[in-house]
Amino acid sequence: MTSILIKNACLLPIDETMSVVENGWVHVEGDAITAVGAGEPPAVDGAEVIDVGGDVVMPGMVNPHAHLAMALFRGLGEDVDDRLFRYVLPMERKFVTPDMVRVGTLLGALESIEGGVTTIADMYYYETEVGRALAHSGLRGVVGQTIATFDPPDHKTIDQGFALVEELVAEFFGHERIVPSIAPHAPYSTDVEVMARVVGWAHDHPHVPVQLHLAEMDSEMEWCRKHHGLRPVAVVEKAGLLIPGLIAAHCLHIDPFEIERMASAGVGVAHNARSNAKAGRGIAPVEAMRAAGIKVGIATDGPMSGNTLDLFAQFGPVSMFQKILGRSRKPMPAAQVIRMATLEGAQVLGLGDRIGSLEVGKKADLVRIDLSAPRMQPIYDVYATLVFSAMPVDVRDVMVGGRWIMRDRDVKSLERRKILRDAGQIATAFKAEMARIDAAQ
Amino acid sequence: MTSILIKNACLLPIDETMSVVENGWVHVEGDAITAVGAGEPPAVDGAEVIDVGGDVVMPGMVNPHAHLAMALFRGLGEDVDDRLFRYVLPMERKFVTPDMVRVGTLLGALESIEGGVTTIADMYYYETEVGRALAHSGLRGVVGQTIATFDPPDHKTIDQGFALVEELVAEFFGHERIVPSIAPHAPYSTDVEVMARVVGWAHDHPHVPVQLHLAEMDSEMEWCRKHHGLRPVAVVEKAGLLIPGLIAAHCLHIDPFEIERMASAGVGVAHNARSNAKAGRGIAPVEAMRAAGIKVGIATDGPMSGNTLDLFAQFGPVSMFQKILGRSRKPMPAAQVIRMATLEGAQVLGLGDRIGSLEVGKKADLVRIDLSAPRMQPIYDVYATLVFSAMPVDVRDVMVGGRWIMRDRDVKSLERRKILRDAGQIATAFKAEMARIDAAQ
Numbered sequence: 001m002t003s004i005l006i007k008n009a010c011l012l013p014i015d016e017t018m019s020v021v022e023n024g025w026v027h028v029e030g031d032a033i034t035a036v037g038a039g040e041p042p043a044v045d046g047a048e049v050i051d052v053g054g055d056v057v058m059p060g061m062v063n064p065h066a067h068l069a070m071a072l073f074r075g076l077g078e079d080v081d082d083r084l085f086r087y088v089l090p091m092e093r094k095f096v097t098p099d100m101v102r103v104g105t106l107l108g109a110l111e112s113i114e115g116g117v118t119t120i121a122d123m124y125y126y127e128t129e130v131g132r133a134l135a136h137s138g139l140r141g142v143v144g145q146t147i148a149t150f151d152p153p154d155h156k157t158i159d160q161g162f163a164l165v166e167e168l169v170a171e172f173f174g175h176e177r178i179v180p181s182i183a184p185h186a187p188y189s190t191d192v193e194v195m196a197r198v199v200g201w202a203h204d205h206p207h208v209p210v211q212l213h214l215a216e217m218d219s220e221m222e223w224c225r226k227h228h229g230l231r232p233v234a235v236v237e238k239a240g241l242l243i244p245g246l247i248a249a250h251c252l253h254i255d256p257f258e259i260e261r262m263a264s265a266g267v268g269v270a271h272n273a274r275s276n277a278k279a280g281r282g283i284a285p286v287e288a289m290r291a292a293g294i295k296v297g298i299a300t301d302g303p304m305s306g307n308t309l310d311l312f313a314q315f316g317p318v319s320m321f322q323k324i325l326g327r328s329r330k331p332m333p334a335a336q337v338i339r340m341a342t343l344e345g346a347q348v349l350g351l352g353d354r355i356g357s358l359e360v361g362k363k364a365d366l367v368r369i370d371l372s373a374p375r376m377q378p379i380y381d382v383y384a385t386l387v388f389s390a391m392p393v394d395v396r397d398v399m400v401g402g403r404w405i406m407r408d409r410d411v412k413s414l415e416r417r418k419i420l421r422d423a424g425q426i427a428t429a430f431k432a433e434m435a436r437i438d439a440a441q
Numbered sequence: 442m443t444s445i446l447i448k449n450a451c452l453l454p455i456d457e458t459m460s461v462v463e464n465g466w467v468h469v470e471g472d473a474i475t476a477v478g479a480g481e482p483p484a485v486d487g488a489e490v491i492d493v494g495g496d497v498v499m500p501g502m503v504n505p506h507a508h509l510a511m512a513l514f515r516g517l518g519e520d521v522d523d524r525l526f527r528y529v530l531p532m533e534r535k536f537v538t539p540d541m542v543r544v545g546t547l548l549g550a551l552e553s554i555e556g557g558v559t560t561i562a563d564m565y566y567y568e569t570e571v572g573r574a575l576a577h578s579g580l581r582g583v584v585g586q587t588i589a590t591f592d593p594p595d596h597k598t599i600d601q602g603f604a605l606v607e608e609l610v611a612e613f614f615g616h617e618r619i620v621p622s623i624a625p626h627a628p629y630s631t632d633v634e635v636m637a638r639v640v641g642w643a644h645d646h647p648h649v650p651v652q653l654h655l656a657e658m659d660s661e662m663e664w665c666r667k668h669h670g671l672r673p674v675a676v677v678e679k680a681g682l683l684i685p686g687l688i689a690a691h692c693l694h695i696d697p698f699e700i701e702r703m704a705s706a707g708v709g710v711a712h713n714a715r716s717n718a719k720a721g722r723g724i725a726p727v728e729a730m731r732a733a734g735i736k737v738g739i740a741t742d743g744p745m746s747g748n749t750l751d752l753f754a755q756f757g758p759v760s761m762f763q764k765i766l767g768r769s770r771k772p773m774p775a776a777q778v779i780r781m782a783t784l785e786g787a788q789v790l791g792l793g794d795r796i797g798s799l800e801v802g803k804k805a806d807l808v809r810i811d812l813s814a815p816r817m818q819p820i821y822d823v824y825a826t827l828v829f830s831a832m833p834v835d836v837r838d839v840m841v842g843g844r845w846i847m848r849d850r851d852v853k854s855l856e857r858r859k860i861l862r863d864a865g866q867i868a869t870a871f872k873a874e875m876a877r878i879d880a881a882q
Binding site for chain 2: 420
């Protein structure tokens with residue numbers, strides 16, 4: 001069993017007070033954290049000792065909502081209001097195959113690791129491929145097979161969608177890092193009937209988390225009003241899906257009453273600040289949700305929407321947006337942003353007892369971050385530096401379950417050149433299709 | 442005279458249509474651009490030929506509003522609503538000396554160069570030191586000596602303030618890269634009398650640009666209403682200071698009528714998206730200002746307010762905020778963000794005929810950016826990649842006036858280790874003072 005002692009760290013354990021432990025150390029044995037402390041650590045026979053020279057060591061970051069394979073669509077049709085119907089849906093129907101999902105997911109996994117993310121909740125098509133790619137990459141994942149009524153690329157009927165979920169669960173149930181999940185797409189793309197069927201299925205599979213998009217768009221508000229005379233959260237509740245552990249992405253259009261309903265139901269929220277803002281949709285009421293007791297994680301959404309899969313790019317927007325809403329510097333302090341990016345994201349995914357903090361008994365998911373670049377100096381508050389100045393390139397090492405998957409910015413688990421070559425070939429086909437679509441308009 | 446031929450570039454000349462020139466080249470002789478083209482360049486006797494292998498080559502970025510020396514206050518008192526009066530003003534009065542300004546400016550210059558910024562409009566105290574530090578760093582600068590009535594660190598009276606301006610102008614007038622400037626602080630901190638005196642002085646010094654903070658804060662709105670029964674723009678107009686070439690920073694609180702007044706007066710605006718948002722102040726109406734014909738540049742403000750001095754960190758917020766205001770993906774397209782960061786910023790500073798685009802006859806201020814990292818792949822629109830995915834670390838080389846000041850991320854002109862050591866010493870004194878202030882409260 002491997003034994004690794006990391007010492008001389010600026011340790012951020014993510015405890016109740018968000019304390020900063022100068023000269024801290026962590027002892028990892030096998031896949032778990034077995035001791036944490038400050039000062040000179042006790043000698044441990046046979047341990048590899050790593051002196052990090054004052055670098056930050058903190059839990060690996062948790063991204064609770066992404067569509068990794070959409071890395072292949074990154075920046076496509078930027079600034080075009082109708083790009084969803086003009087490009088994305090037709091191109092997904094044409095190009096989304098198990099192979100495309102595998103390549104896109106590997107590209108997304110590479111970017112995630114290089115940005116210090118160690119756990120990702122994904123939601124896309126052919127999700128078994130996503131699970132395999134994440135397992136191969138060394139990351140931890142909650143992989144959600146999408147179910148929707150809009151004729152998605154991998155199922156024609158809802159029965160077929162459930163069959164894909166069953167396959168996913170059969171392959172990954174009990175896997176050490178990959179948690180299979182079921183993902184009814186959104187209220188408007190499943191309606192109450194499918195969501196109710198998911199509720200029954202989830203009741204019989206209590207360890208399979210449910211993810212969906214919720215209260216994201218004006219058009220969704222309009223659909224829910226027209227078909228049910230209700231707002232989106234009420235439509236989900238009508239279907240019985242407002243259940244403990246539900247992972248709800250977005251949640252922009254929610255009022256104080258709905259916040260109370262979600263809080264008492266035990267729903268978790270994946271906040272996608274950049275994706276929502278880039279689409280001109282608005283700002284989710286994160287401070288109000290957290291004040292009501294809802295756990296809120298920081299997510300990237302798919303790279304088509306948010307462009308990046310690292311959480312650093314989200315930190316500034318997450319904090320600034322709440323300060324704008326609150327007309328003050330005080331909302332969403334930097335330390336709370338880091339809490340959301342780690343422990344709270346893990347709690348949203350139902351993994352709060354396994355990861356998200358540096359505590360004895362938890363899985364050893366951690367990152368080492370070098371804050372020595374001039375653009376971060378001086379440092380008065382390490383959390384402010386992480387939130388407003390640090391970048392993916394500052395992440396040096398990444399460990400998941402006691403295994404280094406990146407050392408000195410070299411991702412050990414993935415073939416970088418092959419992934420980029422494969423992605424480039426698919427992008428060439430996408431460009432040709434865009435040109436064809438534009439010419440036909 | 443040096444002769445440098447840069448070829449095989451993804452060239453962004455920043456022309457009328459924001460064209461992207463694949464396989465472009467630029468010829469630099471001495472301090473200027475002497476030819477630009479596409480394809481294989483003609484052979485030039487004696488030229489150093491640099492094949493950039495498809496990297497982006499674009500104009501150096503222009504930061505039209507900063508307080509570089511405040512890099513030493515970066516992140517100090519983050520999230521504290523009254524930090525200006527609790528920490529900043531007392532600490533500035535105690536610690537701002539020519540030496541502190543020199544060290545802080547060098548730290549800020551180092552970060553700016555590493556982020557691809559080649560021109561900075563600064564506004565602080567002991568501004569002659571800023572001019573010297575920028576001249577030494579190889580950057581281009583518009584250096585504004587602050588004048589204010591709140592007993593700032595370097596002048597007790599307005600006469601003394603003007604004397605500092607005269608010294609600054611005497612030292613730098615005619616300098617090839619450093620433009621001296623006069624900076625009445627803001628309407629509430631100069632009042633109409635000082636601003637009117639600046640108008641007279643500026644009339645006698647037509648090549649010295651005027652900078653001020655304008656329409657930034659609720660408290661400024663309140664002050665203007667109370668003392669003049671007017672809004673900030675009207676107070677500046679009353680003083681006669683709404684003059685062509687005025688560099689107005691912030692401009693959050695301006696209405697359509699004021700936008701028209703500023704546009705017809707020929708005022709330029711420095712937009713500080715992150716700084717304004719982090720303070721909870723709101724979003725400046727950038728789309729409306731540009732639609733009215735006002736030139737708007739992208740600025741960082743001081744690193745105490747915005748934390749960073751690179752423009753990449755601003756790009757996302759600049760674009761997202763206008764999309765939120767407009768409730769659509771369309772406002773502030775990526776190409777326009779890059780236009781603001783280069784040519785339009787130069788126009789705001791009155792330097793639009795010298796820098797900001799890659800055109801024959803302009804000064805050779807340019808940057809080379811490597812977009813090959815996985816987090817930026819694939820690339821469908823190079824402007825979207827620059828705005829939403831690129832980071833300072835992707836900038837490889839920086840040239841100002843035909844001289845490389847950074848090659849392969851090595852800043853040639855500055856002593857990095859000495860700057861960081863000096864900055865660290867000052868930060869230690871700041872931390873002790875903060876502890877003293879906190880203990881005394």
